[in-house]
Amino acid sequence: MSPDTANSYRMGPDERGHFGLYGGRYVAETLMPLIREVGAAYEEAKNDSAFHEEMGRFHKHYTGRPSPLYCAERLTAHLGGAKIYFKRDELNHTGSHKINNCLGQILLARRMGKTRIIAETGAGQHGVAAATVCARFDLPCTVYMGSVDIDRQAPNVFRMRLLGAEVRAVESGSRTLKDALNEALRDWVANVHDTFYIIGTAAGPAPYPEMVRDFQCIIGDEVRTQITEAEGRLPDTVVACIGGGSNAIGLFHPFLDDPDVRIVGVEAAGHGLESGEHAASLTGGSPGVLHGNRTYLLQNDDGQITDAHSISAGLDYPGIGPEHAWLKDVGRAEYVSATDAEALEAFQLCARLEGIIPALEPAHALAWVIRAAPELPRDHILVMNLCGRGDKDVFSVGDALGIAL
Amino acid sequence: MSRIAARFSALREGGRAAFMPFVSGGDPDFDTSLAVLRRLRDAGADLLEIGVSFTDPMADGPTIQAGGARALAAGMTTKRVLDLVRAYRAEDDKMPIVLMGYFNPIYRYGAERFATDAKAAGVDGLITVDLPPEEEDELRGPVERAGLDIVRLVAPTTDEDRLPLVLERASGFVYYVSIAGITGTRSPTMADVEFAVGRLRRFTDLPVAVGFGINTAEQAGAVARVADGAVVGSALVREIGAGGPDMLDRVGALARELAGGVAGARA
C-alpha cells in the first residue's frame, strides 16, 4: 500500500530544512550558530531511545496520553452524514495539544544544558504548556505575549503566573502573536548562551518545523491505532484547524502516504476572506519570508506583513508552518477556511450536543465539519482534532454574544 | 573601483577609519529624510547606511523599530527608498551608500528587478540581515550581475568553523556585530571588539566595520582605533524620533561629534 520512500510525502525537510520552496533558516547571523546547534542536538536526541522513553513516560503519567478517540454520536446524528470522531487532545494536561511539543522541547533543552526557557504565545495555551513543563523541570520561564492577547486571554495569563512564569507584554506592531514571536527571537539573540526558545508551532527556522511536527505526530499515530481498533480501517477524512499548523501537521503527517485519506486544514477566515480581515495565510496570502522561514504570509505588495484577524487568538497569525505551504502547492492537503461567526456557532453546538466546550481554534475545524458532513455518506469516517478546550474562551465568546460575564 | 572600495582605500591612506551613520530611509518622511542625509554628509559621514523598513525587524531594538515604523507610516516603500537614494545621489556621486534591511521586501519586489533598480538608483551594497549565506543563492546572482556588494554580518557567536563560509563571497566590507543582541540595547567592551576584529583580520582583507551599541563619540573613537569603520544607528535615530523644529540641527551636531570621535581616534 504505502509508496516506496522516494515517492513519500513524509521525507521532508531536506538537510537544509527546506520543504520544496519553503522552510529554511532565514535568521540573523547571531542566531545562525545557535539554530544549527539546536538542529544537531535534535538529530542526536531523535536517534536516542532513552530520549523517546523518557518522553513516553511523561506522556503517559503527566500529559495523560493516549488521548481518547471519541465517536461524536449526537453530532453525527444531528448532521445526518459522515460518522464523526473527535481526537480528544483537549483532555491533555493543560488543555491542548501544545503540551506534546513543550514536553519534547524541554527534554531537549535539558540535554543541551540550557538553563532558561523563553516562549511566545497567542491564545496562551502554548504559554501555559511551556510554563507547566518549566515548573515541572524547575527552569525559569519567560513568555512573550501581545498586549491585545493578554486582554482577551486573561485566565491563561493568570495561569502562567501561577505556574511561576514571567509574562512579558509585547507592545510592538499589532501586539499579537507575530509580535510576540519577534520579541522572543530578540530575547534569544541577546541570551544565546543559556537560553532555549520553545517555539509553539510548526514554524520558524529549521529545525523547528520538523521538530515540532515530530513531537505532535503522536496525535496522528494514536489516531491510526485507535481508528483501526474502532472501525477496522483508516479514516476517509482527517481535519484540523490551522494557526501555525502544529496540531494539524501532527494529525496529518502519519496519513500523508495513505492516498485514500483526504486531508483538510481549516484556517481562520475572520470576518470573511473578502473582508481582508482574516488569518488565512494559505487561502488568502502569498509566499514570503518571516520568522526564519519561507512560507505563505499575509502581506501587502511591498512585502510588509499585514495584521491577521481572528476571534481566536491562537489562529491570529499572518503565517503558517512551511510544510503546510508545501503540502498545499503539491496538492496533498486541502486548505479551507471558516469565519468567526461560523466558529462561534460550532462552539455552541458542540457544547450543547456533546457536552464538550471546545477551544475557539478547533471550533473552526468543527465549523467545516458542520458544513461538509451532511453531504457525505454515513459510512464516511471523519476524524477531527479537538485540540483544545474552551475554558479560556468563555469570556471572549460571552463578549461576542453580547453577554456580560 | 566601487565607491565603497574607493572610500575605504582613501581612508586607509589617510590613516583613519570611516564614520558610518545609519538611518531608516524616509524617517520621519521622504523630504526630511533627504535633509537628514545631507546633514550627515556635511557632518563628515564617510558612508551612508540607509534602512529599508520592514514591519517585523527581528534584529532591531525599540529605537530602530520606531524609526522604521515612522517611515512606513509616512508611506515609504522599498521603491520610495530607492527614490530617496536617487535623489541624494543626484547631489553627491562619491558617497558610498549601503541599504540595510530584511529579505521579504526584496523577495516581493523581485530579486532581479530589485538589484537592477538599486544599482540604477545609485546603491553600492546590500546588507540583508536575515539572509545568511546558506539562503542567499537567489539574491546572489542578481546582485553580482548588477555589480552591487553583498556586505556580510559577522557576530560574536560566529565561530571559526563558520567564518570561512560567511566570508567566502562577502564583498565591500565586513560588518562586525559587536554584541550578541539587537540594535540599540547594550554596548560592547572595547577589549572584546579589539579581539574580534583581530580575529577577523586573520580571515579577510576586506575592511572591517563595527556596529550595534555604539552611541557616543568616545565609543566611536575607540572602535575607530581598531576597526576600519564605526557604525552608529540608534543614537541618531533617537534624535530623529525626538523631532522638534531643531531636529536637523541636533542630528547634525551629534553626527559632527561622532565623526570627530572617529577622525581623531588615531591622532
Ligand SMILES: Cc1ncc(COP(=O)(O)O)c(C=O)c1O
Ligand atoms: C487549542 C489550540 N488549537 C490550535 C492552536 C493553533 O496552533 P497550531 O496551528 O500550531 O496548532 C492553538 C494556538 O494557540 C491552540 O491553543
